[in-house]
Amino acid sequence: MSYTILVFVKQVPDTKNVTGEAMKPDGTVNRAALPAIFNPEDLNALELALELKDRYQAKVVVATMGLPAASAVLRDSLCRGADEAILLTDRAFAGADTLATSFSLSRLAKRLGKFDLILCGRQAIDGDTAQVGPQIAEKLNLPQICYVEEVISLSETSVRARRTIEGGYEILEAPLPALMTVVDANEPRPRNAERILKYRKAKTPSEFKAAGVDEAGLEALAAKGLVIQEWTAAGTIPENEMNRIGKAGSPTNVKQIMSVVLTAGDYKNIEPSTEGVTALIHELIEDHTLG
Numbered sequence: 001m002s003y004t005i006l007v008f009v010k011q012v013p014d015t016k017n018v019t020g021e022a023m024k025p026d027g028t029v030n031r032a033a034l035p036a037i038f039n040p041e042d043l044n045a046l047e048l049a050l051e052l053k054d055r056y057q058a059k060v061v062v063a064t065m066g067l068p069a070a071s072a073v074l075r076d077s078l079c080r081g082a083d084e085a086i087l088l089t090d091r092a093f094a095g096a097d098t099l100a101t102s103f104s105l106s107r108l109a110k111r112l113g114k115f116d117l118i119l120c121g122r123q124a125i126d127g128d129t130a131q132v133g134p135q136i137a138e139k140l141n142l143p144q145i146c147y148v149e150e151v152i153s154l155s156e157t158s159v160r161a162r163r164t165i166e167g168g169y170e171i172l173e174a175p176l177p178a179l180m181t182v183v184d185a186n187e188p189r190p191r192n193a194e195r196i197l198k199y200r201k202a203k204t205p206s207e208f209k210a211a212g213v214d215e216a217g218l219e220a221l222a223a224k225g226l227v228i229q230e231w232t233a234a235g236t237i238p239e240n241e242m243n244r245i246g247k248a249g250s251p252t253n254v255k256q257i258m259s260v261v262l263t264a265g266d267y268k269n270i271e272p273s274t275e276g277v278t279a280l281i282h283e284l285i286e287d288h289t290l291g
Helices: 040-056 068-080 098-112 132-140 193-199 205-210 215-223 239-244 274-286
Strands: 004-008 011-013 036-038 059-065 084-088 117-121 144-154 158-165 168-175 178-182 229-231
Touching: 004 040, 004 098, 004 132, 011 068, 036 040, 036 068, 040 059, 040 068, 040 117, 040 144, 040 178, 059 068, 059 098, 068 084, 068 193, 068 205, 084 098, 098 132, 098 239, 117 132, 132 144, 132 178, 144 168, 158 178, 205 215
Parallel strands: 004 059, 004 117, 059 084, 084 229, 117 178, 144 178
Antiparallel strands: 011 036, 144 158, 158 168
């Protein structure tokens, strides 16, 4: 059987150096103020999909929702081994919270049509909510397995996976189609040199047209697999559901943003010796912290 695996990935701001200046007054991230990277756990989801491709000859379709610049993570995915890429981009999607994002991505999956598995990273580092994957599953009425470390087996009717839980792991089985969120339990493969030479030239139709490529040239590039599909709200979101995307479909509001600066308080050096530890214990007993 030929499987189709849809992997949702995200281009995120590098949140290692987020400050108040990296936030907008409305509480959203000023993405232009931070370098953009491939969301780490989405790379783990992609690697799991590629492992399944190696084992079961599956087709891997990678999709993202974002600005036109987000095509960079799709090129990266193609260089690692993905077969197709889709960019969902439109001003109408701007300002989306997890509820609106998951709705938009669920409609992308419906438009794609056939898929056996949807894989997502557990969470994105720009939000750390871990909500989008499960919300997509709910909107598509799919069974879901979260915190997946490994797929044990894949059959025509079901998937068996190992997932991490506090203090151990579980092995769960779900009927297909299903959605799984993936943790950082694998080592994402590097970009393949041969595929880099090919797919570094892959672009969206808008990017090719901006570079002066005409329709005939676009068709020739598409035949070579170098055109990243570019989907907009029109054709993906039904007209009567447009109020469920972007800012309009996002009930989340940020009330206040604070830049927290931690300052050092009083401290005391304890000698790493029996005498030092004994003195500390006596002090803690005297001030009733212990005893």
